[in-house]
Each structure stands twice: as structure tokens, then as C-alpha cells.
Amino acid sequence: MSEHIIIERDGAVAELRLARPEKRNAITTAMYAALADGIGAAHADAGVRAVLISGEGSSFTAGNDLHDFIANPPQGRESPVFRFLHGLADATKPIVAAVQGQAVGIGTTMLLHCDIVVLADDARLRMPFVDLALVPEAASSLLVPRAIGHARAAEMLMLGDAIDAATALAWGLANRVVPAGSERAEALALAHRLAAKPPAALALTKRLLRDDAAGVAARMDAEGAHFAAQLASPELKGAIAAFFARKAA
Numbered sequence: 001m002s003e004h005i006i007i008e009r010d011g012a013v014a015e016l017r018l019a020r021p022e023k024r025n026a027i028t029t030a031m032y033a034a035l036a037d038g039i040g041a042a043h044a045d046a047g048v049r050a051v052l053i054s055g056e057g058s059s060f061t062a063g064n065d066l067h068d069f070i071a072n073p074p075q076g077r078e079s080p081v082f083r084f085l086h087g088l089a090d091a092t093k094p095i096v097a098a099v100q101g102q103a104v105g106i107g108t109t110m111l112l113h114c115d116i117v118v119l120a121d122d123a124r125l126r127m128p129f130v131d132l133a134l135v136p137e138a139a140s141s142l143l144v145p146r147a148i149g150h151a152r153a154a155e156m157l158m159l160g161d162a163i164d165a166a167t168a169l170a171w172g173l174a175n176r177v178v179p180a181g182s183e184r185a186e187a188l189a190l191a192h193r194l195a196a197k198p199p200a201a202l203a204l205t206k207r208l209l210r211d212d213a214a215g216v217a218a219r220m221d222a223e224g225a226h227f228a229a230q231l232a233s234p235e236l237k238g239a240i241a242a243f244f245a246r247k248a249a
Helices: 031-045 067-070 080-090 106-113 141-148 150-159 165-171 182-197 197-210 213-231 233-249
Strands: 004-012 013-018 048-057 095-099 101-106 116-120 124-126 176-178
Touching: 004 031, 013 031, 013 182, 031 116, 048 080, 048 182, 067 233, 080 106, 080 213, 095 106, 095 182, 101 106, 106 124, 106 141, 116 165, 116 182, 141 213, 165 176, 176 182, 213 233
Parallel strands: 013 048, 048 095, 095 116, 101 124, 116 176
Antiparallel strands: 004 013
């Protein structure tokens, strides 16, 4: 488990909260392991009817902690990050996300596997994989164009452009936008509404809405193979060095 992941119960809702605000909730390997275990535990607990994912501080998450990521690169489907992503994709219980500030990389792609997404009006979604000499993950190369069309997906995934909360709502990447500071309360209320529904009917409805589980899993695996290859590439070393140089400037 990780000290930077808080798992709490609020009645029939299990909340997984990113709790590393001093680093804008940048996610480490240990945090991914805790998230994967939390998703698995919620799935196995009959008393849990819905899951809420949230983050402390001014940002939902700045994405991967790059120092930790380079030191502990993901190796295969059983690595913590891929266990977390497959756990999200395979979840049978509804997942609600409360998102504020920056949602970078996996901070955006994990939302594709949530059923209800509540954005604060200061939220900004960005997937800068190419800028870091990487490729999309979490089946985002399949799910983003499916959700918003190829042209918009190319802007987000190839140019790495960020979009604001209003744009994300208009494009169908979120369910609602609320004033900053109220996103968690709104998301928790929605999670409780879902938790009160008949669970079998809700699970079946979720399965019907997400009827391409095999395709999503196959795309995650394909992306993962390309991701691993890029991790060993010279261009990644250059991109990471440039990233840290910009931060230091």
C-alpha cells in the first residue's frame, strides 16, 4: 500500500483518493499498486456498490511521477500501472470521478473508464504522451477517437493540446462541470445515487454500455507493447532530459 493513496468508505461508496498534493498527485509505482488493490477490494466487497476516484489539493493528478517512472518502468500486464488500468476496465461496479485542476496523461485516460465524470470548472485535461516520446495508454487510442472523433483526438493525442472543462463537457468527455471546490461533493452525491440502485440491473447496464471489453483489453496490450519499446528508445531519453531541463529553467 502507499501512504499517498487514501481508501475510505462512505456507506456503500468506496473512495480512492490521490493524496500527494505537494507533488500535484503525481503517481508512483507504489500508488498504482495501492490503486489496483483498492479497485480489486471494492470489486470483491458486496457492501460496496459504487467507487469514487478523487484527488487532494489543486490538481487531480499531474500524471506519472517521471523520476519514479524511469527508475521503475512498467514491465508487462502484471505491473502495477497495468493492473490498475485493467482493473478499471474490468470493473463491474459504477465508477465516478471528481476532477479538479490538472488531469495529465493517465489523469485523463483513466476517466475514459469511469461512468460519471464531474469536472471542476478549473479542470484541464491533457495527454502529452508524444511530447515525452511515448504512445497512448489505457486504450485511449481506441476510446478517445470513438468518443470525440478523429480530428479532436488527433489534437489531444498527437499535438498534446490541453482542453478546458467546458470543452471536455461539450465534447462528451465529462458529465457535468461544477464550481471549483464542489466537485468532490457533487461526485460523492452521484456515487451514492448509483449505490442505491438495484445492483444486478446496474452491473448489467454498465456491461451493455461497455460492450467491447475484449477490444479494449487488446488495445491496452498493444499500446503496452509499444509503450515498453519506446521506454528503451533514445528519443525517450532526449524527451525526458528536455522535460526536466524546462522544469529547472
